[in-house]
Structures are given as structure tokens and as C-alpha cells.
Amino acid sequence: MTTPPGRHTARNTVLIAAFEGWNDAGSAATSALEHLGDVWGAHKVRELDPEEYHDFQVNRPMVGVGPDGERQITWPATTFWVADLPDRTVVLLHGIEPSMRWRRYCAEVLDLAEEYDVRTIITLGALLADVPHTRPIPLTTTSDSEGLRAVLPDVEVNTYEGPTGIVGVLQHEASRRGLQAVSLWAAVPHYVANPPSPKATLAILTRIEELLGEPIPLRDLPDDAVAWQHGVDELAAEDAEIAEYVQQLEEAKDTADLPEASGEAIAREFERWLKRRDSGKDV
Numbered sequence: 001m002t003t004p005p006g007r008h009t010a011r012n013t014v015l016i017a018a019f020e021g022w023n024d025a026g027s028a029a030t031s032a033l034e035h036l037g038d039v040w041g042a043h044k045v046r047e048l049d050p051e052e053y054h055d056f057q058v059n060r061p062m063v064g065v066g067p068d069g070e071r072q073i074t075w076p077a078t079t080f081w082v083a084d085l086p087d088r089t090v091v092l093l094h095g096i097e098p099s100m101r102w103r104r105y106c107a108e109v110l111d112l113a114e115e116y117d118v119r120t121i122i123t124l125g126a127l128l129a130d131v132p133h134t135r136p137i138p139l140t141t142t143s144d145s146e147g148l149r150a151v152l153p154d155v156e157v158n159t160y161e162g163p164t165g166i167v168g169v170l171q172h173e174a175s176r177r178g179l180q181a182v183s184l185w186a187a188v189p190h191y192v193a194n195p196p197s198p199k200a201t202l203a204i205l206t207r208i209e210e211l212l213g214e215p216i217p218l219r220d221l222p223d224d225a226v227a228w229q230h231g232v233d234e235l236a237a238e239d240a241e242i243a244e245y246v247q248q249l250e251e252a253k254d255t256a257d258l259p260e261a262s263g264e265a266i267a268r269e270f271e272r273w274l275k276r277r278d279s280g281k282d283v
Helices: 025-039 102-115 146-151 166-176 198-212 221-237 240-260 263-279
Strands: 012-020 043-047 062-065 071-074 079-084 088-096 118-129 139-142 180-189
Touching: 012 025, 012 166, 025 079, 025 088, 025 118, 025 180, 025 198, 088 102, 102 118, 102 166, 118 166, 118 198, 139 198, 146 180, 166 180, 180 198, 198 221, 221 240
Parallel strands: 012 088, 012 118, 118 180
Antiparallel strands: 043 079, 062 071, 079 088, 139 180
16 A cells, blocks of 8 residues: 655664666665665555656667466556655655666656655766775775765765766756755776676665665575676686786775774674664665
8 A cells, every 4th residue: 555645754774775787786785775674675666657757769678478367568667666664754766877867867756855855866877997805896986965975974075077877867856855965886807797687786784774774684685696796706707817817806996994993894884784683674
């Protein structure tokens, strides 16, 4: 049953958004969003009309057989899901980067966010980068809100200039409406770009857990991330050129990270583990 708008006023409501396409290397961001919807028992509340925003020669509809045995067409869509957690409401937005009318698209998304009294928007993204698969996935968290940067750990001001995707436009429009907006990006090794990318998905979920203070059951994802890394290790071992390149990336990463070694990151990880243990969630 859909919770009527206006019922969330007394709660801290957050919208988390991820989009397939340019903003979603290795499908890491959308996989994280789907995981949240699954473990939090989210229910679908709305779907935008794809006719308004998509060029179907770019994002083609899919034909298949439905549960009733009849052939059906699934159109590219933006869907909204709501999860009512003990201490907050979370609206999950799963979309495909639109082909046209981005400003109207963002306005429709933010109008729905206002219906559910959303105060904070977290956009998820993943990009291809020169990073080694054997090291922790680099994450960048930015916000134009001074208030958020003051209270959230490791949130930086956004200094990027250049071409942007729907994630960047939605962030900008949300800030113009007075909403607090946070952008979270994971760097996926470019030499293993094909989805899935469970290690990057796991890194995104861990960061969301830290930002929200809300334990997230991880289920089999840590094991999937380990298996993924071992699989890439085996592929790299079969190609001397790739193995040498990975070693160069490792050396560059280790050199860059060395001055930043401190107990702060270890303390945050231990705190997350305690929250999962105390909440009875699987780790």
C-alpha cells in the first residue's frame, strides 16, 4: 500500500537516486540502489512517462514473455520506491539517463520529492578510472551545502567543471530548491568495466550506511566482491602486460595514500561494525 504524501513530515526523509547509462560504470550505482530496495522492502509508488523523456532508438524497449505467458514490452522508465525504516523514510529513484527535456525531467522528480517531504537528496554514480582492482574502491563525496559538510565525515565541496550527466543536473536543481544534496561517486577500474562490479557496489553501500547512520544488511555482497577480485586476479595473471599495468597502478595508489594513514578510518569502520552487530543485522 502506498503511503500518502504528507505522512512523512515528522520524519527525516531522504531520496537516493541512481541512473543507468553514462553515470553508472559497471552498473555499480544502480546495483547499490536495487540492493537497498531489496533489503529495505521498498514498494513502488510512481513511474514517469517514458514518452516524454526518452529517444527509443537510443534506449530501446525490451520485448519478452511476462509471468502470464503473454509477450509484453517493457519501456525504459524512471521508477520511485519508498522504504519506511524505523527512524526515517527513504525514497529510491531508479532511472535511465533521459535523452531529452532534462530540466522538465528534474522538475518532475523534485516535485515528487517535495510530495514526500524529502529534505536531503543523495545521488549515486560510478565512473571508470585508472585505479587497481586490488585496493579499496576510491569514493568521492561532495556537497554544496556548508551545513552538510560540517556534520558529515569526508564530504568535500564540489569543484568539478566540465560536461555533466543527469546526476549533476539533478544535484544543481535540488540545491536551487533549497534541498540538501550530496553526490557520491565510486571509481571503477577501467580494465574491468563490464558489470557487475560488486566491489564498487559494496563500497557505495558502505558509504551510504555511514552517511545515513542506518545499518544495511549486505547479504552475499562481501563474498561476491572477494570472488570478483579473485577472478580479475586470475585474468591479470594470464596476461603479463595487464599484470605489469596493475602493479604500476598499485604502486601509484599506495604512494598517494601513505601520508593519509591514520586511525580515523579504522575507527569509523569499527563503529559501523558495532552498529551492525547491535542491530542484529547480518554483516
